[in-house]
Amino acid sequence: MRLLEHHAAVVEGQVSAIAHQANQAHIQTALQVSPTLDPQQEVERRVAFLYRQLVSTGQKSLVLGISGGVDSTVAGRLAQLAVEKARQEGVEAHFYAMRLPYDTQQDEEDAHQALAFIQPDNVLTVNIQAASDALLASLEAGGLGFTDAHQRDFVLGNIKARQxxxxxxxxxxxxxxxxVGTDQAAEALMGFFTKYGDGACDIAPLTGLTKAQVRQLGAVLGAPEALVEKQPTADLETLKPQPADEEALGFSYADIDAFLTGEQISEGARATIIQTYQRSAHKRQLPITP
Structure with missing residues (x-):
């Protein structure tokens, strides 16, 4: 009996592994990930994409929040290059880079370094603290309660992203x-963004890129190495400022990128990533209708 049970368990494990491989391949396709790419060609392709979207919609500007991280640094430079291309073609176009701190941002110097590299046409600074705090206070005055300070801080973090x-x-x-949005394949895979916050945008030029590939584009663009290799953080929490993304995700970006490019990772990690992708499906879809 024990031998039969062992054989059944082995077969079940093999079937599960095959199912996970199929899911992994499906997710790679759904998120438009290419295991290999030419960074310079991708820069040119994505600048052209932004240019075409601007011209075809008849709009006159691109807008993006600059945090000082590699994603917004790369997307910001792509946006600036796109509006410069439009102007060369005789099309009125401008890029508005926005600084959107909550009170004082701890890595403010990184944001200024990013702006110096991007060289945007316009820079607007809007401190979102007053608006965010006022909304939370109004919610509490209206009867909203929290189980503890950490839950309150979590809700405030999402308010910041949406503000x-x-x-x-x-x-x-x-x-x-x-x-312009900064969503890339690693964050899309894990649902690591605020719905209708940093996940909301009109155009997402980093779609399909792994975290490592975003860094490759940053290097080709000539972004400062300190920003290209900077440890990513969403920086939405007040009680624990700037926790590393990888700490919140429970996985390294190396593991996430390996999953996206079809490389081997542990079966446990692969199963958990797939489960996380499935649980966060609502974030990647339009509103559910009857």
Missing amino acids: RMVAQYAVAGANAGLV
């Missing part, structure tokens, strides 16, 4: 603009 997008769409609305 930043409110500000960007206000600037876009005033300047006939499109809001």
Whole structure:
């Protein structure tokens, strides 16, 4: 009996591994990931994409929040190059880079370094603290309660992310603009973004790129190495500022990227990543309808 049970367990494990391999391949396709790419060609392709979207929609500007991380640094430079290409073609176009700190950002110097590299046409600074705190206070005055300080801080973090997008769409609305997003394949895979916050945008030029590939584009663009290799952090929490993304995710970006490019990772890690992708499906879809 024990031999039969062992054989059944082995077969079940093999079937599960095959199913996970199929899911992994499906996810790679769904997220438009290419295991290999030419960084210079990708820069040119994505600048052209932004240019075409700007021209085809009849809009006159691109808008993006710059945090000082590699994603917004790369997306910001791509946006600036796209509007410069448009102007060379006789099309009116401008890029609005936005600084959107909550109070004082701990890595503010990185954001300024990113702006110096991007060289945007316009820089607007909007401190979202007053708006974020006022909304949370109004919610609590209206009867919203929290189980503890950490839950309250989590909710405030999502409010911050959505206030930043409110500000960007206000600037876009005033300047006939499109809001640029920084979502890439690693964050899309894990659902590591705030729905209708940093996950909201009109155009997402980093789609399909792994974290390592975003860094490759940054290096080709000539971004400062300190920003290209900077440890990513969402920086939405007040009680524990700037926790590393990898700490929050429970996985290294190396593991996530390996999953996306079809490399071997442990079966346990692969199963958990697939489960996380499935649980966060609602974040990647339009609103569910009857």
